[in-house]
Amino acid sequence: MITSILLTGVGGQGTILTTKILSAGLAQMGYDVKMSEIHGMSQRGGTVNTQLKFGDKVYAPNIGEGEADLIVAFEKTEALRALPYLKKGGSILMDRKEIMPLSVLTGAAEYPHEADKELEKLVGAKVIPAGEIAESLGTPKSQNICLLGALVKALDLPEFDWEGLISRMVPPKTVEMNLAAFRKGLEA
Amino acid sequence: MSGDEAVARGAWEAGVGVAAAYPGTPSTEILENMALYKEDVYCQWANNEKIAVEIALGASFGGLRSLAAFKHVGMNAAADPIFSAAYTGVNGGMVLVSADDPGCWSSQNEQDNRLYAPHARLGMLEPSDSQECLDFTKAAFELSERFDLLMLLRMTTRVCHSKSLVEQGERQEHMGKYTANPAKYAMLPANARKRHVAVEEGLAALKEYAETSPLNRMEMNDRKLGIISSGISYQHAREAFGETASYLKLGITHPLPEKLIRDFCGQVEKVVVIEEGEPYLEEAVKALGIFCEGKAYTTRQGELSAARLRAAFGLGEAAESVSSSLTAPPRPPALCAGCPHRGFYFAMQSYHQRLVAVGDIGCYSLGVGEPFHGFDTAICMGSGFSIPIGLSKALEKQGDSRKVFGILGDSTFFHSGFNSLVDAVHAKANVCLVVLDNSITAMTGHQQNAGTEINLMGYQVPAIDIRRMVRSTGLPEERVLEVDPIDQAAMNAAIQKALGDRETWVILSRRPCALLKEVIKARGDLRCEVDPAACKGCKACTKVVCPALTFDAKAKKAVISDPASCTGCGLCMQQCRFDAIRKVGGKA
Numbered sequence: 001m002i003t004s005i006l007l008t009g010v011g012g013q014g015t016i017l018t019t020k021i022l023s024a025g026l027a028q029m030g031y032d033v034k035m036s037e038i039h040g041m042s043q044r045g046g047t048v049n050t051q052l053k054f055g056d057k058v059y060a061p062n063i064g065e066g067e068a069d070l071i072v073a074f075e076k077t078e079a080l081r082a083l084p085y086l087k088k089g090g091s092i093l094m095d096r097k098e099i100m101p102l103s104v105l106t107g108a109a110e111y112p113h114e115a116d117k118e119l120e121k122l123v124g125a126k127v128i129p130a131g132e133i134a135e136s137l138g139t140p141k142s143q144n145i146c147l148l149g150a151l152v153k154a155l156d157l158p159e160f161d162w163e164g165l166i167s168r169m170v171p172p173k174t175v176e177m178n179l180a181a182f183r184k185g186l187e188a
Numbered sequence: 189m190s191g192d193e194a195v196a197r198g199a200w201e202a203g204v205g206v207a208a209a210y211p212g213t214p215s216t217e218i219l220e221n222m223a224l225y226k227e228d229v230y231c232q233w234a235n236n237e238k239i240a241v242e243i244a245l246g247a248s249f250g251g252l253r254s255l256a257a258f259k260h261v262g263m264n265a266a267a268d269p270i271f272s273a274a275y276t277g278v279n280g281g282m283v284l285v286s287a288d289d290p291g292c293w294s295s296q297n298e299q300d301n302r303l304y305a306p307h308a309r310l311g312m313l314e315p316s317d318s319q320e321c322l323d324f325t326k327a328a329f330e331l332s333e334r335f336d337l338l339m340l341l342r343m344t345t346r347v348c349h350s351k352s353l354v355e356q357g358e359r360q361e362h363m364g365k366y367t368a369n370p371a372k373y374a375m376l377p378a379n380a381r382k383r384h385v386a387v388e389e390g391l392a393a394l395k396e397y398a399e400t401s402p403l404n405r406m407e408m409n410d411r412k413l414g415i416i417s418s419g420i421s422y423q424h425a426r427e428a429f430g431e432t433a434s435y436l437k438l439g440i441t442h443p444l445p446e447k448l449i450r451d452f453c454g455q456v457e458k459v460v461v462i463e464e465g466e467p468y469l470e471e472a473v474k475a476l477g478i479f480c481e482g483k484a485y486t487t488r489q490g491e492l493s494a495a496r497l498r499a500a501f502g503l504g505e506a507a508e509s510v511s512s513s514l515t516a517p518p519r520p521p522a523l524c525a526g527c528p529h530r531g532f533y534f535a536m537q538s539y540h541q542r543l544v545a546v547g548d549i550g551c552y553s554l555g556v557g558e559p560f561h562g563f564d565t566a567i568c569m570g571s572g573f574s575i576p577i578g579l580s581k582a583l584e585k586q587g588d589s590r591k592v593f594g595i596l597g598d599s600t601f602f603h604s605g606f607n608s609l610v611d612a613v614h615a616k617a618n619v620c621l622v623v624l625d626n627s628i629t630a631m632t633g634h635q636q637n638a639g640t641e642i643n644l645m646g647y648q649v650p651a652i653d654i655r656r657m658v659r660s661t662g663l664p665e666e667r668v669l670e671v672d673p674i675d676q677a678a679m680n681a682a683i684q685k686a687l688g689d690r691e692t693w694v695i696l697s698r699r700p701c702a703l704l705k706e707v708i709k710a711r712g713d714l715r716c717e718v719d720p721a722a723c724k725g726c727k728a729c730t731k732v733v734c735p736a737l738t739f740d741a742k743a744k745k746a747v748i749s750d751p752a753s754c755t756g757c758g759l760c761m762q763q764c765r766f767d768a769i770r771k772v773g774g775k776a
Contacts, residue, residue, distance in 0.1 A: 046519055046520055059424070059426040066509035067507055077516040083511065087509070102519075102522045102558075103519070115516075118512055
């Protein structure tokens, strides 16, 4: 039994660190874990996808279309963009945070503000306002760890010592704020 | 551990003494991680892949184990020494690492470098996960010495950038000794003819070894279908077919183990070869007179995935996905806020009637399409300065008076652009060659180059001055213009000067990458601010298309919508006729 998770966001949102923490936790729990990321050109303000698969034995590291059990989107339209990867019956965990791509800034495309509503209706997407939670904590950058909290809850793996792991893996100065965001995410 | 990290770890454990590379996605992290072992391993970013291979070759001649790494297209640049070094063989073991990029995630083509192994007469190993990256790297050094062959470790993006669990070992020091042996190492015709015999003997011996090597293995399950595969393709096949097929998983893919392949094919009813890219294994199996299929199911293009294989082979139910009537607006990579290249492209776009622009490989490639239409062609490293020579001659013959602008970066200039510059000056070409010098190799994630004062290992080194190199061609001082690209008045003046005659010009567009640590530190919280009272909503500032600046359609005012990423470069400010944008913050 393999669980496939696609994490998607915009360069700079911390999707890769989130995936690293999740992989490390799953590996410590004894799962075989493979994580795949595409970087290079994608970090210049483009979409960033990381893919994680875990189970007894994982072969292929990447997730094809229609294969993801769970999509975690750090940005509203990125959830929409990743939709083809979702398995029928799979679920979406998403932030409603909006980051305008240049195509919208230049007027070449329109931003679909109602994407979260659409995905709620279509596949029962769960919307976690992680960006807003992080901002209310005064630490907008901890959006990713807030989503990690919600993700751990969605995977039903809250009993592992995630807080210890986060403390070791985020920059030392940000431990407290990230732990606060993580707890909020668990409750959300 | 990623595949790249595991290769570095494996090389370190194998006792490697010298490692060199030119950065290129997805291979870059190999040398970056190698440098973590700088106490044991001399590591260097070479100016190009050919030089990296030659540095490693020198170390091998000297008796040390050595490694050179590059992305697939880098192997083309390095092919010259590789084909001859295959003949010399090694003293200390030598491993070349090629990181191929099926699907062109960050490359200009998707060439399959497995084809280099038979062509150049190299031994080749293909790891399929991070553990194998470590194990195969170590094995490659041993095989290189045992059979006196240059070894190629061939990886792909999903092997390089996927992370999986790895068991590590300890380092075993390896220290040979230099002994002069021109008959083996000096490839003059008389020696080369003899060495060509020796390399064929080495390959024949490696082939014999491959027949029983644990690096190749059979997994016998259901025997109706037998799958031959290697590298990441094996993982996709294994996931898609599970135990409904038997597998011949090849770790050594040149030379191929003929007896083992015959043995496997004899035990299964039908043979299918699953591989990304070229039908390399398929054609080799067919050449043995064995019927098999491969590219009948998948194409030469793109990456494989288990899902793609399931669809191609009609396994189970086709993966079904959900679709929405909404579409996500495109979000391609773009020039960052504060990027110096934006200043150059913004200035140049006013002159598109009078010039034709030629690009190259780097962050500045992002200037190609919307909104600046920065250049028309991009081929390979350094070509941004040579294509203009030929193109300018073509335009001249057609009576087209436009001047050709060639564009490349500092790292590309050191890679091979300088050679092209010399030719352009020598040819008196009607071109303007622009070095977008941002003081770092930026696209691959800020690697040092010959222009930086610090090297890969963190040591102080002499920085090579591009301006003096340009001047060394004899171009007169007045035709070498050094400009801050954000300063639009100066950049416009420079472009106009270059357009004013039919001589060869050079513009050094100089400003460090806005994301460099020391630049960020020096900047402090410097940023731009729009005064809403003064803003008339004319949108002139939005023409610079900066990700930190948005036009608020409701308020009809420009706004710095992302102050955290605004660097206060002031490019937008220079467009404002109402003094509504000013710089704030910054260190005293």
